Structure formats: C-alpha cells, structure tokens
Amino acid sequence: MSGDHGHGDSQVNSGSKGSDTHKHKDKHKDKEHRHKDHKKDKEREKLKHGNSEHKDHSEKKHRDKDKEKLKHSNGSSDKHKEKHKEKDKDKEKRREEKIKSSHVDKPKKEKENGYVRDTSPAAIKSEPEEDNGFYPSPQHNKTSKREYDDEEFEYKPKKVKTEHDKKAKKRKHEYEEDEEEDEDIKPKKKTKDKKVAEGKKAKKEEEEKWKWWEEERSTDGSKWRFLEHKGPVFAPPYERMPDKVKFYYDGKPMKLNAPAEEVATFFGKMLDHEYTTKDIFRKNFYKDWRKEMTSEEKSKITDLNKCNFSEMNDFFKAQSEARKQMSKGEKLKIKEENERLLQEYGFCIMDNHKERIGNFRIEPPGLFRGRGDHPKMGMLKRCIRPQDIIINCSKDSKHPKPPPGTKWKEVRHDNKVTWLASWTENIQGSIKYIMLNPSSRIKGEKDWQKYETARRLKKCVDRIRTQYREDWKSKEMRIRQRAVALYFIDKLALRAGNEKEEGETADTVGCCSLRVEHIKLYPKMDDQEYVVEFDFLGKDSIRYYNKIPVEKRVFKNLQLFLENKQPEDDLFDRLNTSILNKHLQELMDGLTAKVFRTYNASITLQQQLKELACPDDSLPAKVLSYNRANRAVAILCNHQRAPPKTFEKSMQNLQTKIDEKQNQLSAARKQLKAAKADHKASHDDKSKKILEMKRKAVQRIDEQLMKLQVQATDREENKQIALGTSKLNYLDPRISVAWCKKWVVPIEKIYNKTQREKFAWAIDMAEKDYEF
DNA sequence: CAGATCACTTAGAAGATAGTTA
DNA sequence: TAACTATCTTCTAAGTGATCTG
DSSP states (O other): OOGGGOOSOTTGGGSTTOOOOOHHHHHHHTSOOOOOOHHHHHHHHHHOOOOOOOOOOOOOOOOOOOOHHHHOOOOOHHHHHHHHHHHHHHHHHHHHHHHHHHHHTSOHHHHHHHHHHHOOHHHHHTSOTTTTTTSOOHHHHHHHHHHHTSTTOSOOOGGGHHHHHHHHHHHHHHHHOOSOOSTTSOOOOOOHHHHHHSOHHHHHHHHHTOOGGGSOOOOSSOOOSOEEOOOOBOOOOOOOOOTTSOEEETTEEEOOOHHHHHHHHHHHHTTTSGGGGSHHHHHHHHHHHHHHSOHHHHHHOOOGGGEEOHHHHHHHHHHHHHHHHOOHHHHHHHHHHHHHHHHHHSEEEETTEEEEBSOOBOOOOEEOOOSSSOTTTTOEEOOOOGGGOEEEOOTTSOOOOOSTTOOOSEEEOOTTSOOSEEEEOTTTOOEEEEOBOTTSHHHHHHHHHHHHHHHHHHHHHHHHHHHHHHHTTOSSHHHHHHHHHHHHHHHHOOOOOOOOOTTTSOOOOOSTTOBGGGEEEEEEETTEEEEEEEEEEOGGGOEEEEEEEOOHHHHHHHHHHHTTOOTTSBSSTTOOHHHHHHHHHHHSTTOOHHHHHHHHHHHHHHHHHHHHOOTTOOHHHHHHHHHHHHHHHHHHTTOBOOOOTTHHHHHHHHHHHHHHHHHHHHHHHHHHHHHHHHHHHHOOHHHHHHHHHHHHHHHHHHHHHHHHHHHHHHHHHTTTBOOHHHHHHTSOHHHHHHHHHHHTOOGGGTOOHHHHHHTHHHHHHOOTTOOO
C-alpha cells in the first residue's frame, strides 16, 4: 500500500457529517490546520506492524454515557479562581504535614552523615574561582570521592570500579535487565592513586564531565541530599514609555497610568502578530486591561477598536533595531552581564556537583499566548513577585535571599521533588517550576530510565499485541474499547488522551479522548478495505490527519462503538487513560501509554538506520540517511512545524548555488581534460603537477556539489517536519551514538552542543553494537 | 472512586547568535 | 559590514501520569 490515498482533498471530513450544530466541530472548522502531504502517509504505511484477519463477534449493546458532563456552562472562570484561593490555605497545610512526615520518618542519622560532611556549602564555596568557576575543584572532587567510599553513602562513584565491580554490574542490570553482558562496562579502571598523579587540568576535565551514570542511584525515593541555589531572577520592573511615544484613543493622544500603560505595551508589542486580530484574544485582553485602568481611564476607553498602539509598536521595533546596531563593545557588555547573571543564578549545587539550572528566570508578565483556539488567549499573565514563590532547598544550605524588602511565600525542604522554586500561574492556576537543565544528573537518570522501560517493552510487546488482538473479541465492551485504543496507541503512536476541563483549554484530544467526529470509517476506499480516517487536533492543536486500513475486527469494533452516538460523544465511552494505564501496568511493570511512543519511535529509528545503511556513502550522504530515519520517526509521532516563512526563498538560493556549482564543475572538468592532454604531450613534471591539481579540483567541486544536493533534498523533505522533538525526547540516544560509531560519523553531525550535553551519558556508554 | 493536585515530560514558537554572503 | 539566514537556545504552553482527598 502506499500514499496514493493521501489527500489533495483535505475537506474529506465535511462530507456526511450532516448537521453542523456541534460546537466542537465548528471550532475545528475555522481553524487553519497544518497539513501533511502524501509522503507522510506513505511513511506511515511503511511503519505499521504486521496484521492479520480474524472473524468478528457480535456484541451486546452499550449504554450511552452521560452527556450532561459535556454541556455544562463555562462562564465560571471567576468562580474557578475563588475556588483556587480558598483551597490554597488548606493545600499548604496538607503539604506541610506531608513534608514534615517525610522528613521525620527518614533515618536521620544516615542522612546527616550523608551530606553534612560531604557537601557542606563551605567546602564548595572555598573552591578557587580561577578553576573555571563552574565546577568544584579537583581537590574537592577527590576529597568527596574518598568520603563517598565510606559505607552507606548511596552516591558511590564507580571510579573505584575495580573494587566495586559487583555493584557496578548490579546497577547496570537493574536498569537494563538485558541478556547483555559486561563488555559494556568500560575500562576506566583508574586507581585513585593514579588519578592523584594526574595533572590538575586532567582532573578538572574529569570533573567537568562528571559521569553520574557510573554511580549508584538513590533507592529511597529521595531526589537529592543537598541542594543549594540562589533563587530565581525576577523580571525587571516596568519602565515607562518615553513621553514622545503616545497612545491614542479615538485619534487623540492619551497618557495612561503606569499599570494600564504597561499592559497596553504588551498588546502594542504584538501588533504584528496574528493573535491581536483574533476576537477572543482581543476580548480577553481588553477585559484584563480594564482591570488595570483607573476609573477615569475606564470611563474614557470603551472600545478597543478605537485604541491605537502603533507608536508603542514602532518604539519596540526601533528598540530592537537599535539593539542590533549596537557597537561590538556594547554588545559585549550585555553579553558579559548575562554571563554574570548565569554564573550567579544559573547554577545550583546538588549533591556535590554544580549543575546547570534550566529556567532560572521568572516568566515576565505579558499576554497569555495559548496555542490553537485557546479560550484564554490574551489574558494578562501577571507579574510574579517574591511573595508568590516557594523556594525548595536543603535545610542546611545557604537559603536564597529574596530581593531586599520582600519575602518568599515559603521556604521548604522537600527532597522528594526536583524543583528549586515554584509559583502558581494566574491563567490556569497551574504550578510552574524552576528545575535543572537536561544535562543534569537528575534529568539524565530519568531519561535513561525512560529508555530502559521502553526496552523492556520491546521484550514483551509481542505478547501484549497478541493480547489486545485477543481482546478485540471480548464479550465486554470496555475491554474491546481498551484493546482498540491500545492498538491505535501502538500502531499510530497516538498520545494517551487525558480528559481536560472544557472551556479552560483549546479543544484537543488524544487517543482515549477521541470523539465520534474525529474518525470516519470507509469499508472500502479505492483498493483498500476497512479504512479509518483520523482527523483531529492533538497536543498544541497540531492537526493529526491520517487514513489507514485496519483489520476487519478493529473496523467492526469501531462501527459498534459509533452506534447511537452523536458526533461530539466520546468514541471510547468506557475508557479513560487511568483505566488504560492501570491495565498496562498489569501487563508490564512501569508500562503506561506513553511508553509505546518512546518504544515505537526508538525501534523505528533503529530499523530505519539499518535499512538505509550504505557503507560506501559519503559523510553527507550518511547524515542524510540519518536525518531520513529521524524523519520517519517525526512523521510517526506527527511532529510538525510551520514551514519557515523564508522557506521558498531559501530553497531557491540553494538551487542557485547548485547551478553555480554545476557550472564550476563542468569548467573544472574541461580544465582537467586540457591538463591531461597537456601532460600527454609534454610528459614533464610541471604538467603532471598541474594535472594532479586539476584532478583534485574536480574531485573537490564534485564533493561540494553532492553536499549541496544532499542539503537541498534534506531541507525539502523537512519542510514541515520538526526533527528536534523526537531527537530530544523519543529516540534512545544510544542508537544514534552507536550508529555514529559504526559508520565513523562524528557525533557532532548528529547532535549539537546542547544535545551532546544532554546525552553525555549515552555518548559515553554506547558502543557501536548497541541494540535498543 | 472521581476529581483535584502536583510533578514532571514533551512541544512548537520565538528570540538570540553565528555564520555566510552581497 | 550590513543584511540575511540557518541554527541554536530559550521560553513557556500543553501534555502525561501518579498521588491525594473528600
């Protein structure tokens, strides 16, 4: 099968839907969706698993689910907030208790032994700064490692592997549980003494590349033993517009008070953005803006359409222009200031190591930019103050100081969580966190673990597939639904699809929350039977559109699920993510719906890399193959991007370059020919030299041309596909590392600096024969 | 047991920077 | 040497899923 059933016809879903009175559907319709082309369908086709046919069973009818739920009014956002407030106090009390107890029932002695000694702030602070500043110095490093060796400390480095070989293996197996072996354990069996003997610099480097993956993991559920940081960086306070920058109402200049002006500038900044043309955005903005106005302003300003923010907009444009035009010196100064801030606030100390913080800046106030048709777009995101922030750190660390004259909301010491600070955001009432960078131990370990879980799924996926196929025949509706949903999750890499509160967010769905209106069944379509067409908005309101032939039994089940339902009813009315995950948990420890995405993504990459392997390819061609494999995954996971605005142009530029190069090549070839003739005639050294030169030139140009052509292909195929997300979140980096090693491709061709930092563990541990 | 809450991962867009070219 | 553009980095929204709670 192939992609020829793709869609020049993106309206396919408007056919038989009959009445258009369902709000969900309407919402979808005025959206512009990003479409994918045939390629994608084709790729998907390739990627699916085998199938076979079974006979179908009849089934008892299911009851309709209570639809009232879907219909309650949603004008209750204020009520909602009140609720939040009231509950706040309660919540905090509860939490306090929780933390207290978690501290109490911890074996105190061990803990204190653990870190008072090892990670006292003083020990780290006293590190000589010249030592590149970032990392604890070698001396410290060594000391702490030695102390690590004391019994009962859990983060035992394995550098002393010779002595702790058993433990080393134990940990490995804990994770991998693979039939694999020891050969994985690398020969870094340096002895301590040897290390001491090594130069300071060497040791420094080693610390720079702390190999947390060679150490033991904590087993007691605590995420750290010691945590010290300086708290977040706050957004600078609002600066008034210069007087010359005027706001006009109804054509007349009007001076706004600071709060109203600030909010106005948020809007003014965005004037070029499509958001500001959307009704909901404008309505929400206007409503929140008015809250900042004085009563005088309120009575004057009664219509957003009469507001003119264009001078503000010009001002910001000029400002950013000016920034670009700044002299080198000025730019450097800013850079240095940023660097200083990063040094001071961008790192924390967690268990002996200086680790990079992911987002140490508090989100500045502004207008909420929800994705898709978000009902709250345009609302004011309020400024976060110290008294909104909860700090999390070690009791015995130097606590971060709030800015002068302010207080933190709370300082707590919860080592069951990984965040350093948190606050509650005012749009959805959700909690935001400050956490560590992906290169940190705490993130890396989790990431590694994620791929190990996916590898465990690999071992039992056949069994699970057999089982859900069996379940398609179940007498119970809920089991059939569960089985069909799981099939979609497995085959199509759909997300789980938690329920969401209606009216609070954009209307998007995942597998379990699919509605009748999101699929269409075609018993026959062209040369295929039992085709299901999916058309819905997924995470970030990215459209998922796909037509796939399914097994007859699945098809019949779907027909059954659709019986007597309205378009806005749930397709799987007897299923939700928690039911599904509970079931999965029983099938394999740690299995949840999202593991399938990870598994299928990684296994696809591995397969594709094998298939596309071509040993004789040039380096760029190999990289292209890799990108193609990556792309297959991105397509599977539906990772899309808006085609870059300059795409067409940049494609053209590239083509021009190619043409030029081609001309160059033919010119060089001519010259080579001439040189050959020359040499034949004279047979002297000089002509020989020239001949060689020309020959090399041709070769060089030819390579350059190839490279350009490959680049063009790659870019074209990438037009609306985003590779980054899968590379960063779904593909076991060890597959890529192994591939690089096998084909002698420098890892830099695949991962940039940030990515190499994130995947340092994989780069260090994967050998060329690594199997996912 | 359903809904709320919390912590954490996954996501595309925007913004910043680096590299290239006119 | 500015302008352009490709790539990297940051930002923060939007998911998942575990746990708590009434």
